Amino acid sequence: MSWGVMGWGVIEEGWRKGPWTAEEDRLLIDYVRLHGEGRWNSVARLAGLKRNGKSCRLRWVNYLRPDLKRGQITPHEENIILELHARWGNRWSTIARSLPxxxxxxxxxxxxxxxKKKTKGSPDNSSKVNKRMLKRQQFHHQQQQLQHQQQHCLQDNQVEMKKMVPLLDENEQKVPYFPQMTTSFYSHTTPVDQQEQGFNYLNPTTVVNGSVCEVNNDDLLWDGLWNLDDVHVNFGGAPKPTFHNLVTPFC
DNA sequence: AATAGTTCCAACCGCCTCTGT
DNA sequence: AACAGAGGCGGTTGGAACTAT
Incomplete structure (x- = not known):
């Protein structure tokens, strides 16, 4: 199958493919709001979307989820990606769980x-890379200021969600989705704080098998990241414990 | 100003694992 | 135990936007 031949936005075997329209996004958001995440193959039937389950899940996870962080990868996140990739390789979902x-x-x-190109690494690339890094940092600074402003809006949204929760319960939805839950949980510091401080806002101690342990600075980052992962598992729509959720770092 | 090269990112695919029957 | 369906993951593609020459 070639998109060059098929083209985008086509209907193949009853399923639409290609870029999502605003209307399709709206239908999907409404669906998740009512039914929660999961059961993606029901979306077509229940929401009237001519998209298959995989396409719906992908759209939601990668684009529509309200707790997504927009904007450029920060230098700090870049460092984390580098370190985690060195440790885990191309286990992108594992790495992603450490980057809320x-x-x-x-x-x-x-x-x-x-x-990928950097590792192939011609020496000429380094100045280009540095230039881009500088630009990204400038952009990042602008983003931080923007996020300071947006934080107020976010708090308003959280109030709205608190209003929604009882309504969802009323509807007896099995697993209601709380779009702002993860965001609000992290936001005991603001997203800006998180970026500025890296992940140092995390506790300087970590809980292992129910007991609190002191950790050294090297371990701090990793344990903190791992705790974040746990937080996401607990509050991000209560996914079932799968192998991927339970995967242990450093093994 | 035009063109070539690079980066970004949304979306698809195939494969694998998990879960329910 | 075997099978089917659903969900999740990593790899890949292609177009738009941006940057360098």
């Missing part, structure tokens, strides 16, 4: 465009 608001697709794309 980032998707595996995003990280994968970022890696491909930045580091």
């Amino acid at each position: 608001g980032r998707t595996d697709n995003e990280i994968k794309n970022y890696w491909r465009t930045h580091f």
Whole structure:
């Protein structure tokens, strides 16, 4: 099958393919709001979308999820990606779980465009890379200011969600989705704080098998990242414990 | 100003694992 | 135990936007 032949936005075997329209996005958001994440193959039937389950899930996970962090990968996130990739290789979803608001697709794309070539590494590239890094940092600074402003809007949204939760319960939805839950949980510091401080806002101690342990600085980052992962598992729509959720770092 | 090269990113595919029957 | 369906993952593609020459 070739898109050159098929073209985009075509209907093949009853399923639409290609770029999503605003209307399709709206239908999918409404569906998730009512039914929660999962059961993606029901979307076509229940939401009237002519998209297959995989396409719907992908669209939601990579683009529509409200807890996604928009904007450029920050230098700090870049460092984390580098370190985690050195440790885990191309396990993008695992890496993504350590970067709240980032998707595996995003990280994968970022890696491909930045580091895959960098590792091949011609010396000439380094100045180009530095230039881009500088630009990104400038952009990042602008983003931080923007996010400061947007934080107020976010708080308003959280209030709206609190209003929605009882309504969802009323509807007896099995697993209601709380779009702002992860965001609000992280936001005991603001996203800006998180970026500025890296992940140092995480506890300087970590809980292992129920007991609190002191950790050294090297371990701090990793344990903190791992805790974030746990947080996401607990609050991000209560996914079932799968192999991927339970995968242990450093093994 | 035009063109070539690069980056970004949305979306697809095939494969694998998990879960329910 | 075997099978089918659903979900998740990593790899890949292609077009748009941006940058360098």
